Each structure stands twice: as C-alpha cells, then as structure tokens.
Amino acid sequence: MNWIILIIAGLFETGFVFCLGKAQLTTDKESKFWWLGFAISLVLSMFLMYKATSGEHALPLGTAYAIWTGIGAVGSVTIGIIYFQEPTTFWRLFFVMTLIASIVGLKSVSS
Template identity: 45%
Template structure:
C-alpha cells in the first residue's frame, strides 16, 4: 500500500505542475484552485507513504522522479515541448531509475 500512496502522490505532483502552467501566474481561478488541491494531495500521499514505512530518501526520489518524468512527458504532449531523441533517452533512464529504486527497496 505505501507504494500505491507514493504513485498517487507522484501523479498529483504532475497535476500541480500542469495546473501551475495553466494558472498563468495564479491569474486564473480554477487552475489556481487545482494547483493548491493537487499540491496538498501530493504531499499528503507522500507523507502517507513515508509514515507507512518507506524510507524517506527512496520515497522522495521516487515521488520527485514520477513528477519530473510525468511533467516532461505532459509538456511534450500538451505544450508542444521538444521530443528530441536525447530527451526521450534520459526520460527512459529516469523511469528506469525510479523502477530500480522500487526493486532494491527493502520495504514491499
């Protein structure tokens, strides 16, 4: 269950970064509300994962990695950011590193 909390928290991290972009410096109401809701839920689920026994270092690295990779992919899809070979290559390495942390973690 802690890993599920961590993945959900990472997904909300993607949500808050996308909302931040759409809020246009917090000048738009609904994207701003979405930002604050997503950031609160993201930290809530990160906290639940840590308090369920996952190591804080692993939890933070995985949570940040999910957010970073997901936001980069969302940027390519929704904001027409470049999807160059090396960018994709390093995103795959990042996702592989996230999976590796899950596999070497002593907590299941």
C-alpha cells in the first residue's frame, strides 16, 4: 500500500509543477486559482510522502525520496513537453528513459 501512496505523492509533485507553470502564464484571478492548486498539490505531495515513509510497513526514506523525485521529474518533463511546448530532443527523451529505468530498478531491489 505504501508504494501506491508514494506513486500518488509523485503524481501530486507533477501536479504542483503543472500548476506553477500555469500560474506563471496567467494573470489576476486565474493566476490565483493556479497558485491555490500549487499549494494544495504541494501539501498533498509532502503529506503522502510522509505517510509512505512512516508506520509499520514504512518504505526506506532514501529509496522513497529517490522514487518520489523521479516520478516528479519524469512527470514534469512530460508536462513541459505536452503543455508548455518545451523541446523534445533525442537526448532529453533518452535521459528521461534512463530515469524511468532507475526508478523501476530501485523499486525492484527494495523490500
């Protein structure tokens, strides 16, 4: 169950990056909406990370942190490409794939 919580925490990390990007592109009331989304996503991400690394079946903190930030990094690059027209080059995609392989590797060697 803690692995699922950790994955959701990583998705909320991607969510706060998306909200931050949208907040920077908007103004006034719409910008405040995105800043609120940023704050909510940030708090939920941190709280879920805490939950995944505490309790009876806690995940190792170092492993959980690496996976959490990895999910956030891959999600952020993906969001940047899809929604913010960031460049899609061979090397960007290559290193995102190596990051995904590292996340899967850490999960597979963790108890």
